[in-house]
Amino acid sequence: MRLSELTGATADALRSAGAVLLDLMTPTVRLGVTGLARSGKTVFITALVRNLVAGGRLPFFAAMAEGRIARAYLEPQPDDSVPRFAYEEHLADLARDPPQWPESTRRISQLRVTIEYTPATALRRALATGRLHVDIVDYPGEWLIDLPLLELSFSEWSRRAVADARAPQRSGAAKDWLAFLSALDVDAPADEQVALAGTALFTRYLQAARAPNPELTAPGPGRFLLPGELAGSPLLTFFPLPPGTAAVYARGTLGAMLARRFESYKTHIVQPFFRDHFARLDRQIVLIDALSAVNAGAGALADLQRSMEAILKCFRPGANTWLSSVLPRRIDRLLFAATKADHLHHTSHDRLEAILRLVADKAIARASFAGAEVKVMALAALRSTREAEAKSGRQRLPCIVGVPLPGERLGARLFDGRTEAAVFPGDLPEDPTILTTQAGPVAGGADASIHFLRFRPPRITLETPSGEEPALPHIRLDRAIEFLLGDRLA
Numbered sequence: 173m174r175l176s177e178l179t180g181a182t183a184d185a186l187r188s189a190g191a192v193l194l195d196l197m198t199p200t201v202r203l204g205v206t207g208l209a210r211s212g213k214t215v216f217i218t219a220l221v222r223n224l225v226a227g228g229r230l231p232f233f234a235a236m237a238e239g240r241i242a243r244a245y246l247e248p249q250p251d252d253s254v255p256r257f258a259y260e261e262h263l264a265d266l267a268r269d270p271p272q273w274p275e276s277t278r279r280i281s282q283l284r285v286t287i288e289y290t291p292a293t294a295l296r297r298a299l300a301t302g303r304l305h306v307d308i309v310d311y312p313g314e315w316l317i318d319l320p321l322l323e324l325s326f327s328e329w330s331r332r333a334v335a336d337a338r339a340p341q342r343s344g345a346a347k348d349w350l351a352f353l354s355a356l357d358v359d360a361p362a363d364e365q366v367a368l369a370g371t372a373l374f375t376r377y378l379q380a381a382r383a384p385n386p387e388l389t390a391p392g393p394g395r396f397l398l399p400g401e402l403a404g405s406p407l408l409t410f411f412p413l414p415p416g417t418a419a420v421y422a423r424g425t426l427g428a429m430l431a432r433r434f435e436s437y438k439t440h441i442v443q444p445f446f447r448d449h450f451a452r453l454d455r456q457i458v459l460i461d462a463l464s465a466v467n468a469g470a471g472a473l474a475d476l477q478r479s480m481e482a483i484l485k486c487f488r489p490g491a492n493t494w495l496s497s498v499l500p501r502r503i504d505r506l507l508f509a510a511t512k513a514d515h516l517h518h519t520s521h522d523r524l525e526a527i528l529r530l531v532a533d534k535a536i537a538r539a540s541f542a543g544a545e546v547k548v549m550a551l552a553a554l555r556s557t558r559e560a561e562a563k564s565g566r567q568r569l570p571c572i573v574g575v576p577l578p579g580e581r582l583g584a585r586l587f588d589g590r591t592e593a594a595v596f597p598g599d600l601p602e603d604p605t606i607l608t609t610q611a612g613p614v615a616g617g618a619d620a621s622i623h624f625l626r627f628r629p630p631r632i633t634l635e636t637p638s639g640e641e642p643a644l645p646h647i648r649l650d651r652a653i654e655f656l657l658g659d660r661l662a
């Protein structure tokens with residue numbers, strides 16, 4: 173090797189060592205975007221990144237409004253083993269004609285946005301680097317329903333899962349599996365064929381229970397709904413057993429085999445997911461699609477409340493102190509967001525927030541008590557409607573206007589996905605507790621007073637002829653960013 177090459181190589185090495193050092197010195201926020209399936213995680217992440225990178229209209233995001241963001245850009249993510257979040261693909265979907273929502277997420281992915289900014293005060297300008305990494309992970313919402321399993325033994329889980337299957341709204345879907353259970357001898361010698369047959373029926377029940385409305389809380393385990401490369405593996409060959417059977421099964425029995433596999437599922441699937449992605453979060457936004465649950469009636473909202481409560485118990489909110497540098501960090505800011513607020517006129521956003529407070533009340537109280545800062549808001553990461561007023565006799569009704577997705581219905585009208593419509597979604601109740609306590613469906617169905625349609629996303633332009641990247645429309649996304657990141661850019 174010639175000397176000039178060698179010095180070149182050394183210079184390169186020094187340069188990259190410099191980059192590594194800068195990277196190590198750059199503070200990082202690990203932002204958790206938490207939400208059940210179809211709650212709006214992927215859309216939120218896409219809209220957040222686009223608005224940061226393209227310098228969107230974010231008047232309540234102070235650093236941006238004050239012109240202190242020099243630039244924000246995507247960088248290679250820190251974890252080499254996790255695929256990159258398909259940001260460009262999701263944007264491209266929105267630029268198609270007609271525009272498409274991203275597909276439901278099937279695997280985990282990660283993204284790093286680096287923000288270069290001017291600190292707000294002269295002192296900070298002298299001390300700080302003015303760079304912040306924001307790391308975000310996206311994953312299928314189905315996986316989230318598994319977190320509460322970490323706290324449950326096989327018999328506790330069995331008791332809950334069988335009671336769930338017997339609930340009136342699920343017993344139809346669960347009929348064959350429940351019949352199989354009632355004829356099962358759990359003390360018989362372990363038999364793989366019996367385990368496979370029971371698992372097939374259990375899986376079919378889980379899929380049937382959620383088929384009518386994938387936006388609603390589904391019973392799990394999550395990988396039974398979305399097995400990916402684990403399909404058919406022993407890790408997914410188990411099912412819960414009826415209560416009343418022994419807490420500890422004799423060695424070699426079917427019961428012992430199923431209980432062992434449940435423990436393996438926790439050890440090999442749920443624990444790593446929790447440890448690698450959730451246990452390291454600094455900030456968290458919890459996305460809750462309360463409107464879909466309101467659409468489906470009282471049972472659905474109570475289900476949502478119960479399952480969010482169990483999931484949110486797994487997180488450690490609290491204030492970080494100087495000890496946090498040696499102890500595991502806590503989530504010091506927690507934002508509860510009701511997504512898809514563009515389904516409502518802004519005059520109803522307060523009521524949507526009240527429903528959200530009801531769904532998450534215990535988690536909000538726990539996080540506040542532990543010293544975390546908590547905020548609740550209704551937002552739309554990607555606004556798909558505009559507001560208007562319609563006359564009904566003498567009354568003026570606040571409406572929203574958008575293009576309902578193909579197949580959406582309003583009374584006798586069936587939408588084709590291309591026609592714009594003005595709709596009055598109905599009034600949310602002033603007292604949200606009615607929605608969880610009333611026995612029958614309060615909303616949903618043909619004669620319901622409240623009904624939300626799903627809309628097409630707005631068609632976006634990726635780049636204008638002059639090279640500008642237009643930002644995306646939203647509702648309160650800027651306030652969400654300010655709460656989640658603002659103090660780290662001060």
Ligand SMILES: Nc1nc2c(ncn2[C@@H]2O[C@H](COP(=O)(O)OP(=O)(O)OP(=O)(O)O)[C@@H](O)[C@H]2O)c(=O)[nH]1
Binds near residue numbers: 208214273313314
């Ligand atoms: N109108 C409106 N609809 C939204 C918005 N965000 C999400 N949606 C709707 O909600 C659906 C689900 O959004 P996603 O972001 O894919 O949800 P997710 O949480 O990533 O779902 P999984 O990947 O299945 O876990 C979309 O296909 C849209 O129909 C929004 O801001 N406004």
Ligand SMILES: [Mg+2]
Binds near residue numbers: 275276310311312313
């Ligand atoms: Mg997704």
